[in-house]
Amino acid sequence: DQQVKQNSPSLSVQEGRISILNCDYTNSMFDYFLWYKKYPAEGPTFLISISSIKDKNEDGRFTVFLNKSAKHLSLHIVPSQPGDSAVYFCAASAGTSYGKLTFGQGTILTVHP
Amino acid sequence: DTEVTQTPKHLVMGMTNKKSLKCEQHMGHRAMYWYKQKAKKPPELMFVYSYEKLSINESVPSRFSPECPNSSLLNLHLHALQPEDSALYLCASSPSGLPGYTFGSGTRLTVV
Numbered sequence: 001d002q003q004v005k006q007n008s009p010s011l012s013v014q015e016g017r018i019s020i021l022n023c024d025y026t027n028s029m030f031d032y033f034l035w036y037k038k039y040p041a042e043g044p045t046f047l048i049s050i051s052s053i054k055d056k057n058e059d060g061r062f063t064v065f066l067n068k069s070a071k072h073l074s075l076h077i078v079p080s081q082p083g084d085s086a087v088y089f090c091a092a093s094a095g096t097s098y099g100k101l102t103f104g105q106g107t108i109l110t111v112h113p
Numbered sequence: 114d115t116e117v118t119q120t121p122k123h124l125v126m127g128m129t130n131k132k133s134l135k136c137e138q139h140m141g142h143r144a145m146y147w148y149k150q151k152a153k154k155p156p157e158l159m160f161v162y163s164y165e166k167l168s169i170n171e172s173v174p175s176r177f178s179p180e181c182p183n184s185s186l187l188n189l190h191l192h193a194l195q196p197e198d199s200a201l202y203l204c205a206s207s208p209s210g211l212p213g214y215t216f217g218s219g220t221r222l223t224v225v
Contacts, residue, residue: 004155034213043117043203043216044156089155099144099207100169101214103155 003027004092006104013111019077021107023090026071030092034101035064035075038087047088048075080111117217119204125223128194134220136187136204145187146214147179148203156203162187163209194224 005024013019021035031052036044050057050064050073057064063076077084090104117138126132136145144163148156161169162181176198178190187204201221205214 036216041218041221043119043205043218044214046213046215049213099146099163099214100158100161101156103157105155106153 001026002105003030004090004102004104006088006090006107008107009105010108010110013080013109015082015111015113016079019075019080019084019109019111021075021077021088021090021109023073023075023104024071025073025092027092027094027102028071029094030102031095032093033064033066033073034091034093035062036089036091036103037084038089038106044089077109080109082111082113085109085111117204117206117215119202119217119220121220122218123221123223125225126191126194127225128196130194131190131192133191134189134202134204134222136189136217137185138206138215139185140206140215141184141208142206142215143184143209144207145181146205146207147187147189148205148216150201150203150219152200160189191222194222196224199223 034049035047038044048059048062048064050066066073087106089106091101120135147159150156159173160179165181176193180188201219203219204217207214
């Protein structure tokens with residue numbers, strides 16, 4: 001049972017344009033959501049998070065939107081840069097889970113110069 | 114220091130060997146985690162330590178044995194592994210169980 005889903009295995013975007021990565025979840029107990037970026041042979045790097053009491057969180061070029069009724073979140077990267085090319089993982093946590101994260105399958109983002 | 118350091122970076126071991134993976138952090142985080150990641154798959158939780166006590170074991174086979182000697186160190190002892198255990202093993206830490214993890218770079222394990 002995959003509780004966090006990223007239905008797009010890959011996304012290709014031109015430099016300077018917007019990248020939109022999507023994530024859906026099924027567990028209504030999830031109350032904290034995070035996005036991680038991963039380069040090959042490295043550990044995931046934390047990008048941005050959002051609590052379920054908010055619907056938007058912004059940090060520089062990165063904005064995460066949360067639609068609780070649809071159980072959907074998205075990561076917007078504006079403007080996209082070639083260095084953003086990586087695998088992006090959506091992850092979710094439930095408040096009583098000792099920080100356990102459930103990850104989506106990941107989306108490979110390629111930003112072309 | 115804002116890093117989680119994992120050693121070794123690469124490990125090849127036979128099915129009868131005993132080896133250990135090491136993880137260290139000096140950020141004062143009181144929760145530490147082991148995750149396993151197979152190729153083209155998301156990281157999957159194995160163990161959670163909170164204040165040096167094992168709080169979550171995700172039904173991991175006993176050939177994997179975690180140890181938390183102190184608040185900065187986390188080990189994963191390996192014994193009698195199978196080839197299907199080959200994967201990237203990731204350590205992470207977070208403040209008091211909050212989910213804003215810092216991950217290490219991982220140990221790439223190959224069981225032959």
